[in-house]
Amino acid sequence: MIMIIFILIMGAVFGVLALGGHVPAVAHDVSIGAIILFIAAFILFFAKGVYVGAALAALALMAGFMFSDRPFWNFIGQMIWSPSSSFVLVAVPLFLLMGEIMLRTGLSERLYRSLNVWMNRLPGGLLHTNIAACSIFSAISGSSVATAATMGSVALPYFEKTNYNQKLVLGSLAAGGALGNLIPPGITFIIYGLITDTSVGDLYMGAVGPSLLVILLFVITIVWQTRFASDGDQHQFTFKEKLLALVDLLPVAILIGLVLGTIYSGWATPTESAALGVAGAIIHGLIERKLSWQKLHDSIVATARVTSMIALIIFGAYFLNYILSALGLPAFLTKFLTDLPLPPWGVMLMIIGMYLALGTFMEGMSMIITTIPLLFPVVKALGYDPIWFGVVVTMLVEIAMISPPDGTVLYVLHGMRKKAGPITDVFAGVMPFMAVYILAIVVLMWFPQIVLWLPNQFN
Secondary structure (H helix, E strand, C coil), X not given: CHHHHHHHHHHHHHHHHHCCCCCCHHHXXXXXXXXXXXXHHHHHHHHCCCCHHHHHHHHHHHHHHHHCCCCHHHHHHHHHHHHHCCCHHHHHHHHHHHHHHHHHCCHHHHHHHHHHHHHCCCCCCHHHHHHHHHHHHHHHHCCXXXXXXXXXXXXXXXXXXXXXXXXXXXXHHHHHHHCCCCCCCCHHHHHHXXXXXXXXXXXXXXHHHHHHHHHHHHHHHHHHHCCCCXXXXXXXXXXXXXXXXXXXXXXXXHHHHHHHHHHHCCCCCHHHHHHHHHHHHHHHHHHCCCCCHHHHHHHHHHHHHHHHHHHHHHHHHHHHHHHHHHCCHHHHHHHHHHCCCCCHHHHHHHHHHHHHHHCCCCXXXXXXXXXXXXXXXXXXXXXXXXXXXXXXXXXHHHHHHCCCCCCHHHHHHHHCCCCCCCCHHHHHHHHHHHHHHHHHHHHHHHCCHHHHHHHHHHC
16 A cells, blocks of 8 residues: 555656756755665565554664664654553554444344334345444444444344345345444544544544435445346234334444533543443443353454554554655645646545555554545645545545455455355355445535535534
8 A cells, every 4th residue: 555655656756857857955855776775675564464563663763774764663652652652542443442342232133133123024125234233333343343343243143044146145234234334333433533623523524424325325236236126025013013123123223322422512532431331231231141261361362453453554664754844845835736738626536546546455543543544635736625535535445445355345245155155155245345434435525515504503
């Protein structure tokens, strides 16, 4: 991912030099051989599958020694301390812990079963249940991978007894799982807000409209693809069974209200709301007598593992971003793109196209952490609202998670399949949903108020 950005930047530098243009002084001091060596290191690290956090830190050291004579090592501790001591970032492990507790106490299975009672008669049947269950669980977990893994483990056994098209089943689960970061309280918004100093609460409010838009497009896609199919669940549920299903949804509704209600009302910060969510999940597990010390221990261990992975990526990215900023590359990229003979929407289309390309082979969280410090000044210079861009880039990260051939969510679902089949089943099934996801971004470019209306009402 960073390799591609560097290739674009360096290509622009050489192009300007060839035309006799002006380049920041630092670029004149960099030898072509050093640049080639640096790009080769990018290719080698990512091609060999070096862990992202370690690769970013190693590349930052290389860039510092090769391109700068400043004693950057004197500032490494301060660079790492800044993100690690952020109060906002504490919300990440808390939201992850809440999702893990819900998974182990059976609340996610209860959610899926209850929604199926109401949606099984719709055209597409259980496929709509996939989208609805993932959407609701996303409003608690804040993670796409966690949503896809949890709902996949619950949903796939239901489909083993039916004749649903496996590609549509896997595609709808992947698309629903991708909503994990877009629907508040998505973790990506916390990272974006930390990097750009944007209000996480405003980002959450801005994501409400686009979330509803994407869900609606997913439902339309399922109806269109199953309009001639007769593979829905034909089981008839009584009115009493439907009312009982609503009662089963009550614990989930309470958790969502506890987390999002306190954020939107201004009673609590996202971090404090995440802590309330964890407390609510624990209390529910104790009331239902489904939470043991072993389950709580397993939830904490799983949360620590994922949080450590994210933290190492953030530290490595902050280190690399510091070096790149010291070299003047963000300022140069801002000037280069804003001086292009294109309208702002043309430059934004270039940025969106770049993210779509990067998403085919790079992990979403790494992508946003390493590109936003470079591109955010460009976006502000073009006159785009930081909240709008935060929502759009989060949607692009979600598309990356379901983009073949390297979408994380796709491989998670493929690994959970009971019926044998090629990975191309997942790829083919998710393509229509990817297309409507991209369509949603185009709609937001034409109608940015879909994002900005709700934050403006509260400010």
